Amino acid sequence: xxxxxxxxxxxxxxxxxxxxxxxxxxxxxxxxxxxxxxxxxxxxxxxxxxxxxxxxxxxxxxxxxxxxxxxxxxxxxxxxxxxxxxxxxxxxxxxxxxxxxxxxxxxxxxxxxxxxxxxxxxxxxxxxxxxxxxxxxxxxxxxxxxxxxxxxxxxxxxxxxxxxxxxxxxxxxxxxxxxxxxxxxxxxxxxxxxxxxxxxxxxxxxxxxxxxxxxxxxxxxxxxxxxxxxxxxxxxxxxxxxxxxxxxxxxx
Amino acid sequence: xxxxxxxxxxxxxxxxxxxxxxxxxxxxxxxxxxxxxxxxxxxxxxxxxxxxxxxxxxxxxxxxxxxxxxxxxxxxxxxxxxxxxxxxxxxxxxxxxxxxxxxxxxxxxxxxxxxxxxxxxxxxxxxxxxxxxxxxxxxxxxxxxxxxxxxxxxxxxxxxxxxxxxxxxxxxxxxxxxxxxxxxxxxxxxxxxxxxxxxxxxxxxxxxxxxxxxxxxxxxxxxxxxxxxxxxxxxxxxxxxxxxxxxxxxxxxxxxxxxxxxxxxxxxxxxxxxxxxxxxxxxxxxxxxxxxxxxxxxxxxxxxxxxxxxxxxxxxxxxxxxxxxxxxxxxxxxxxxxxxxxxxxxxxxxxxxxxxxxxxxxxxxxxxxxxxxxxxxxxxxxxxxxxxxxxxxxxxxxxxxxxxxxxxxxxxxxxxxxxxxxxxxxxxxxxxxxxxxxxxxxxxxxxxxxxxxxxxxxxxxxxxxxxxxx
Numbered sequence: 089x090x091x092x093x094x095x096x097x098x099x100x101x102x103x104x105x106x107x108x109x110x111x112x113x114x115x116x117x118x119x120x121x122x123x124x125x126x127x128x129x130x131x132x133x134x135x136x137x138x139x140x141x142x143x144x145x146x147x148x149x150x151x152x153x154x155x156x157x158x159x160x161x162x163x164x165x166x167x168x169x170x171x172x173x174x175x176x177x178x179x180x181x182x183x184x185x186x187x188x189x190x191x192x193x194x195x196x197x198x199x200x201x202x203x204x205x206x207x208x209x210x211x212x213x214x215x216x217x218x219x220x221x222x223x224x225x226x227x228x229x230x231x232x233x234x235x236x237x238x239x240x241x242x243x244x245x246x247x248x249x250x251x252x253x254x255x256x257x258x259x260x261x262x263x264x265x266x267x268x269x270x271x272x273x274x275x276x277x278x279x280x281x282x283x284x285x286x287x288x289x290x291x292x293x294x295x296x297x298x299x300x301x302x303x304x305x306x307x308x309x310x311x312x313x314x315x316x317x318x319x320x321x322x323x324x325x326x327x328x329x330x331x332x333x334x335x336x337x338x339x340x
Numbered sequence: 341x342x343x344x345x346x347x348x349x350x351x352x353x354x355x356x357x358x359x360x361x362x363x364x365x366x367x368x369x370x371x372x373x374x375x376x377x378x379x380x381x382x383x384x385x386x387x388x389x390x391x392x393x394x395x396x397x398x399x400x401x402x403x404x405x406x407x408x409x410x411x412x413x414x415x416x417x418x419x420x421x422x423x424x425x426x427x428x429x430x431x432x433x434x435x436x437x438x439x440x441x442x443x444x445x446x447x448x449x450x451x452x453x454x455x456x457x458x459x460x461x462x463x464x465x466x467x468x469x470x471x472x473x474x475x476x477x478x479x480x481x482x483x484x485x486x487x488x489x490x491x492x493x494x495x496x497x498x499x500x501x502x503x504x505x506x507x508x509x510x511x512x513x514x515x516x517x518x519x520x521x522x523x524x525x526x527x528x529x530x531x532x533x534x535x536x537x538x539x540x541x542x543x544x545x546x547x548x549x550x551x552x553x554x555x556x557x558x559x560x561x562x563x564x565x566x567x568x569x570x571x572x573x574x575x576x577x578x579x580x581x582x583x584x585x586x587x588x589x590x591x592x593x594x595x596x597x598x599x600x601x602x603x604x605x606x607x608x609x610x611x612x613x614x615x616x617x618x619x620x621x622x623x624x625x626x627x628x629x630x631x632x633x634x635x636x637x638x639x640x641x642x643x644x645x646x647x648x649x650x651x652x653x654x655x656x657x658x659x660x661x662x663x664x665x666x667x668x669x670x671x672x673x674x675x676x677x678x679x680x681x682x683x684x685x686x687x688x689x690x691x692x693x694x695x696x697x698x699x700x701x702x703x704x705x706x707x708x709x710x711x712x713x714x715x716x717x718x719x720x721x722x723x724x725x726x727x728x729x730x731x732x733x734x735x736x737x738x739x740x741x742x743x744x745x746x747x748x749x750x751x752x753x754x755x756x757x758x759x760x761x762x763x764x765x766x767x768x769x770x771x772x773x774x775x776x777x778x779x780x781x782x783x784x785x786x787x788x789x790x791x792x793x794x795x796x797x798x799x800x801x802x803x804x805x806x807x808x809x810x
Contacts, residue, residue, distance in 0.1 A: 156634035193674035237618040252616025285419040288642035
């Protein structure tokens, strides 16, 4: 009898220890053992790190609820001490149309309360980055690298609307820039910043300087001779109400 | 290509959009040609007539792509409603004849005249562009072309096979465990039988057998009898234990193959591979900031406003819609009822290490692949690639130390060239000032650096402690 009990108890111990070993398997969401955990999570808040649990202590206030956040609307990034560069980074004067709340998800943004289509008004805006013989090459090079990383997967490296997204059949309805010759620089900026139709707002991805740079580069698709001498594509639309609206859109 | 229409004319007309079909048609007409001259004549006439219609069709296609495709799709609602058989839809909705043409020219005119057009205007808050230049014939050609299109069956591209393989692997673990338990049971059973046999033989030969001697007492007795072997064995076991302990200590803090679960099983292969999206589109702060950045949900929506997915993708993409507060029904609209997405951080560096993405990507010109591997082929969620996987990527500097360890960092700093060692290779770049100072201050040092033909990050201070630890 005693012998049997011994065998049963040995089996039980073996089974329990096997189960214990199995439960010791690493939690897939844990990066593993750390030598000095307090040097991993310091008091200074790091991006994308959940501070809800530090050394076993739960802290509800610090628990991460959202890992990727859009910069608060209208915030101006620090952009050095060059006043020309800084003025480029000031908030965009044109407000988006009211309908963008439901079409482009702009809940936090200040929207235009006027009945006028601000996209039409944006035609009056002029590209503040002037092209000169000296900066031309740099602007186009920078524009190319921005375009290829932020635009080309849909619009195509040649701007013909045949990017890899379109060729794979995932996305349809990307226009060829050659068909958009009556689009002014200001409207192009507006479309990139706030979005247009299917295209979403890209103002959170590329800053204003980059957008104006890429506008220059897109102009080059439409006109291979586009350069310092070229006339800016801007036209005062619908009489004289454009400048008046401009003031109304710039609360002091 | 199937032919639904009953008339031969429409059937053949469709065939012109399919090369195979055209050849087939030509073959029939050529065989007919020998049999019946009249029929051949008819065939030629039909061909000529069709050539004319084909031109109109081509015009319709060109116009659709140039003017409509930005907002309208043939089979799916987008910024504008789908256009397939839209004329029939207007007709059955009770629209005044011809008002759809007016709508395209100037929708305001159509809305004023036709109550059905007014109801269409309420479909979306976005109003359609006006196309006063298009003639009626052109507009009809667009609709004609749209109606000849055929819907492609949705191709579901999901990583179904991989998931099965993974499941199999984890079930294999259970098999091993059960096998282990079975072995333990067998060993114990055999031990019991042995003891019983021993006591039986001892009883038979009249020897005194202590039945109450426990396993451990028995073991001690046996060990005392074979103390030389037991001693050597124990030494080996202890040495092995020490080695395993140190290997274990070395593996602490090594993050290789760390692959945490994610709220959405995001396949990089589909995005960066098949659809050719640049890494910097989603991780867009990589060239401006210390962190590469996770895409905010509005970046996802830039494409997924249109792409709803197929098969198992639908549920995943629905999570994006929930997070963005997007209601995809009809024209779709944002509802402002958003949710949070909390991604799990994959590449974790201790707080006492300073790492800056923009310094590496913009100034150093390091490709994302050097540290993150070829994500364009990664069908699973992101993980810390092991150094073996990284070394397989073409163009990477081969390294030996585990990924994300300090050894790995400084190994790369030792190998990575800053420039080819000449002042003009990088234009008036970031490092040229350092090259100039080296040339002016200490030519011999510069010559020493250039002995192997390159200037590395290490030689410009990439191994100094305070570069990363401060």
